[in-house]
Amino acid sequence: MTTVRIYVTYKPSVFDPQGETITNSIHALGHQDVKSVTVGKFFDVTVDGDQVEATVKQIAEELLVNFNMETYTYQVLEEK
Amino acid sequence: MTTVRIYVTYKPSVFDPQGETITNSIHALGHQDVKSVTVGKFFDVTVDGDQVEATVKQIAEELLVNFNMETYTYQVLEEK
Numbered sequence: 001m002t003t004v005r006i007y008v009t010y011k012p013s014v015f016d017p018q019g020e021t022i023t024n025s026i027h028a029l030g031h032q033d034v035k036s037v038t039v040g041k042f043f044d045v046t047v048d049g050d051q052v053e054a055t056v057k058q059i060a061e062e063l064l065v066n067f068n069m070e071t072y073t074y075q076v077l078e079e080k
Numbered sequence: 081m082t083t084v085r086i087y088v089t090y091k092p093s094v095f096d097p098q099g100e101t102i103t104n105s106i107h108a109l110g111h112q113d114v115k116s117v118t119v120g121k122f123f124d125v126t127v128d129g130d131q132v133e134a135t136v137k138q139i140a141e142e143l144l145v146n147f148n149m150e151t152y153t154y155q156v157l158e159e160k
Contacts, residue, residue, distance in 0.1 A: 001115065007122070019123075022123065022143070022144070025143055026139050026143065029138075029139070029142060029143065031135055031138065031139060033127050033128045033129045033131065033135055034125060034126070034127050034128075034135060034139065035081065035126045035127065035128055036125075036126045037123055037124065037125050037126075038123070038124045039121065039122070039123055039124075040121070040122050040123075040124070041119065041120070041121055041122070042087070042119075042120050042121070042122055043099075043102065043117055043118070043119055043120075044117065044118045044119075044120070045114060045116075045117050046114070046115045046116045046117075047113050047114050047115065048113045048114075048115055049113045051113065055111055055113055055114060058109075058111065059106050059109070059111060059114065062109060063102070063105055063106065063109065064102070
C-alpha cells in the first residue's frame with residue numbers, strides 16, 4: 001500500500017479570490033507580517049499494487065484537476 | 081520571508097463525504113487499486129519577520145481551522 005498526496009492549486013495566472021479574502025481577513029486581525037496567502041486542495045490517495053504512479057496520474061488528470069484553471073503535483077507520503 | 085504550508089484536515093472521527101464520493105468515482109473509472117481517498121485544504125502563507133511560528137499558529141487557530149471538525153499541521157516550505 002502506498003499513500004500519495006496530490007496537491008491541486010490554481011495556475012499562477014489564475015486569480016485566487018479565496019486567498020485574497022483570507023489575506024484581507026488576516027490583516028484585519030492585525031497580522032500585518034503576513035504578506036500573501038494562496039489556497040489549495042490535497043488528496044491523500046492510498047493505492048495497492050505496483051502501478052501507483054500511473055494510477056495517481058490518471059485519477060488526477062481524469063477526475064481531480066481542472067486543467068483550465070488548475071495544476072497539480074504529488075508526493076509519496078508512505079509505503080508499507 | 082518565510083513560506084509555511086498549513087494543512088487542514090477533518091479529524092479522524094469526522095466522516096469525510098467528499099473523500100468517500102471521490103473514492104466511489106475512482107472505482108467507477110476502473111481503478112480498483114485505489115483503496116481510500118481523504119481530502120484536505122492547504123494554505124501557503126508567506127510571513128515577514130521573526131515571529132513566523134507564532135503568527136502561523138494564531139491565524140490557523142483564529143481563522144483557518146474549525147476545531148469542532150478539523151485539525152491542522154504545518155511545515156516550513158521556504159525561507160529567504
